[in-house]
Amino acid sequence: MALRLTGTLSFDPPVLLAPMAGITDLPFRRLVARFGAGLVVSEMVAGDEVLRARPEARARAELGLDQAATAVQLAGRDPALLALAAQLVADMGARIIDINMGCPAKRVTAQGGHGACGSALMREPDHALRLIEAVVAAVDVPVTVKMRLGWDHDSLNAPDLARRAAGAGAVMVTVHGRTRCQFYTGRADWAAIAPTVRAAGVPVVANGDIVDAASARAALAASGAAGVMVGRGAQGAPWRLARIAADLGLGPAPVVPQGAALADLVVEHHEAMLSFYGRDLGLRVARKHLGWYLDAAGLTAARPAVVTAATPAATQAALRAAFADQPDQPDRRAA
16 A cells, blocks of 8 residues: 555555654665665754754755655745745755644744744644745645644644645645643644545544554554654654554564664664764764664663764774674564
8 A cells, every 4th residue: 555645656555754853864864774664854954054054954965866755844934035045955866745734833933033833823824824835836746744633622723724824835744642731741633634634635644652553553543644754753763654554464574683783773874873963972972872772772771871972983892782682583563
């Protein structure tokens, strides 16, 4: 089963990697895509930063032009500026532009700076629609939108906004099953996504608390969505999306490395981050990923030695030591 957006664009399997600030950079996206994912999405990038070509914005928007199933997520409030940013990244090779209308962070939703965007746009659906129209008119690549159920439980307007977004030319909508005011507390309400599925007229993807095949299956059943988007469930487990797809009967089972093979994979990821960010920044940015790998493998006790190592060589030696006692047999069943 593939998630078909247009006559020529489909995602197979319909299991997508969510954009996550500070996490879904190019090294991580490439690793997830290698195991198998229908789509991987960049970290959110402010449109005005793209236009000013700030180095950190370019790093977050690094496209991975060798990957067909990759999207760049943009955030902004000014329709003209966001359209120009979308045009720029499309000209650089982005295959899909995703508009962020779901980020709950105060620095994004508050007035000033890059603010009053992200999920704050759900409080201004007419303005949100102008943003979508401007981006769709500016690029020839597909445009998608990510949103929440609404700003709060008194304004669950995702169905209406999704319907209008589709009318403006968006080809897919992803809905996180929480309101902005919930941030990440409580449980995602997948059933509350169902009205958007019925209203949108384009494929809808369910997001929020999907971490394994059981939660993916429950989210699909409750929402009626055409696919699922996995965020935090992929931390420390870049094979997780492929594992979910396989358990749903939508793809082959990934070979999940263990022991020395897993150490090799983590070291490879570490080296890719050092190359991408540079040695000093790479060492700092990689620590959270290394910690997640250790936690997922039940090696939390090794965390301090790994994340406090001062050099790449010391970090990688600590990693290999941590995984040395694990069995080396690859596991096709591991989550």
